[in-house]
Every structure is written in structure tokens, then in C-alpha cells.
Amino acid sequence: MSDGGDEKLSVEARLGLVAFTIDSEPHIRVNQDECRKCSLKQCLFVCPAKLYTEEEGEIKFNHEGCLECGTCRIACPKIDWNYPRGGFGAHYQYG
Ligand code: SF4
Numbered sequence: 001m002s003d004g005g006d007e008k009l010s011v012e013a014r015l016g017l018v019a020f021t022i023d024s025e026p027h028i029r030v031n032q033d034e035c036r037k038c039s040l041k042q043c044l045f046v047c048p049a050k051l052y053t054e055e056e057g058e059i060k061f062n063h064e065g066c067l068e069c070g071t072c073r074i075a076c077p078k079i080d081w082n083y084p085r086g087g088f089g090a091h092y093q094y095g
Pocket residue numbers: 030031034035036038039040041042043044059075076077078079
């Protein structure tokens with residue numbers, strides 16, 4: 001039973017606290033020509049929000065739900081990575 005102040009939240013519960021203002025323009029883009037040549041496809045494994053998927057041999061990226069953590073930017077130098085435009089993107093709530 002919680003004493004009301006120090007209850008630990010699961011990762012899923014913490015992610016549920018993140019609100020998003022979705023931009024129509026993606027702030028991150030993949031280069032399909034580079035992806036076709038890529039053997040590791042590390043983007044599929046590093047994103048904590050699992051926003052990269054592979055469908056029929058093509059890498060798909062869904063910018064909605066991006067936590068702006070920068071992990072994919074470090075994992076793959078071929079990704080065109082930018083922060084969302086002002087006012088868009090993730091809004092973190094800390095309590
Ligand atoms: S790691 Fe980079 S180059 Fe490779 S498939 Fe993913 S986005 Fe494309």
C-alpha cells in the first residue's frame with residue numbers, strides 16, 4: 001500500500017504521462033536508399049518507443065510518439081534527425 005508519496009511507477013506508466021502535440025511534418029526522416037544497404041538495421045532495436053518498423057523490406061518511421069531521446073540519432077548516422085518544430089513534440093510531466 002502506498003503512503004501517497006513515494007510509489008514507484010513502471011516504465012509504461014511513466015511513458016503514459018508523456019503528452020504529445022503531433023506535427024504534420026515528421027522531424028525525423030530515414031533515407032530508404034541507405035536503409036536498403038544497411039545490414040544491421042539497428043533502428044529497429046534501439047528506439048524505446050518502437051517507432052521504427054520494417055514492412056515488406058522498407059523501414060517505416062512513425063514520428064508520433066517520439067520521446068526526442070536522440071538514441072536513434074546516435075545509433076544511425078544516416079538518419080536525418082531534428083527536434084520537432086516549436087510547440088510540437090513531447091511534453092513531459094514530472095508529477
Ligand atoms: S539503422 Fe539507419 S540506415 Fe539502417 S535501416 Fe535503420 S534508419 Fe536505415
